[in-house]
Every structure is written in structure tokens, then in C-alpha cells.
Amino acid sequence: QSALTQPASVSGSPGQSITISCTGTSSDVGGYNYVSWYQQYPGKAPKLMIYDVSKRPSGVSNRFSGSKSGNTASLTISGLQAEDEADYYCSSYTSSSTLVFGGGTKLTVL
């Protein structure tokens, strides 16, 4: 199975909004509403930020939102804060009954 495609890096200034894309195919992202997003700080375990494309777990800031259009899912972070600087990964269910991750995106807050 091929990894989902994410930009290697994105950046933004405090207070701005950024969007991270996650591109797959009709056999994964485009075919199911099972896209999740995770935040990972260096040396730490990932943390679930979004599931089922756009749902937020309890305790996750509403500055984080998810969406999907066709074979591409997106994570948007609004009101960017220094603490948002981390790596972000997407994942999706696949038609082969597997779970596939994206390659990860490093977010830099300028």
C-alpha cells in the first residue's frame, strides 16, 4: 500500500491560518469518511486531533478542523500558536482493509 501524500513542510505566522493537505485515491481517502489527523512533538507519541474527516476528540481545540474534497483531505489550523509547531500525520482506511498513513508534514510557526 502506498503512503498518502502530504507536503513535507508548511509554515505560518502566529494568528494566521494554515492548511495541510493529504492526498490519496478513491480506494482510501476518496472512498471513505475515515480520515484522521495526528499531532506529534519530537520524541513523543502522536495525539489524535481529528477523526472521521472532521470530528474533534474531546479536549482538542476548535482551532483545528478537518475537511475532505474528492481524494484530498485537509487539516486547517486557525489562529496559529507557537505550541502548534509539530509534525502532523493523516491516516485513512483503505479498500484492502488496512490503515495507511501520510508521510507527515512539519509545521513551523514563524
Added chain:
Amino acid sequence: QVQLQESGPGLVKPSETLSLTCVVSGYSISSGYYWVWIRQPPGKGLEWIGSIYHSGSTYYNPSLKSRVTISVDTSKNQFSLKLSSVTAADTAVYYCAGEYDILTGQLDYWGQGTLVTVSS
């Protein structure tokens, strides 16, 4: 609160079998959730290894399927990973996690991760 803790050797020789255990506390492994192994090579991205339900039903990454066995021990509230014939490419931080619904990616709970190095 639900906690997961991985344990196992931090160093494994090439061609041998990597064995890890994940102990779940604060939640009965038989109550639901799917139990997942994920790994992350140093400086690289996440890779799903496989998942198991308390009934024993398993799902594996096709690229690893021939070498992976995931099992569950409900009496000890833990699940385990065995990866055979390891090479340097299997060097990674291995995470165990709890997923609300199978293969949806809703990985609510994570262990802290354990680094396994494959080297002679």
C-alpha cells in the same frame, strides 16, 4: 484513565524475532476497542503494522504480513507483537495504541513508544 505501556528488548539481532508486549491499564481489553501496533523509523513517518480485537481477529499490513503475529491475552489485559526475520530496516520506535473502531484511524490511546534497534 486509559494507559498503554510497551515493553520488550531494545536490541534485537538480525534474523531474530522482535517481541513486544503492550499492557493496558484503566480499561478492560475485552470491553471493546481494537488494539494496534504502529512503528516509526528514526526521522521517518508512521507505519501501521496491524490490529487485533479481543476475540482474536487480526488485520495486518500486507507488506509485513508474512513476518508479523499479533496476539491478545485478555487474562493479563495485554497484547503482543512478534516480528520475525528482522533486519536493520525494522529499527524503529514501536507504539501500541487503542482504536475505537477497526481501521478508522480513531487512535484514542497511545503508549509512549519503545525504540527497538536491530543490530549485531
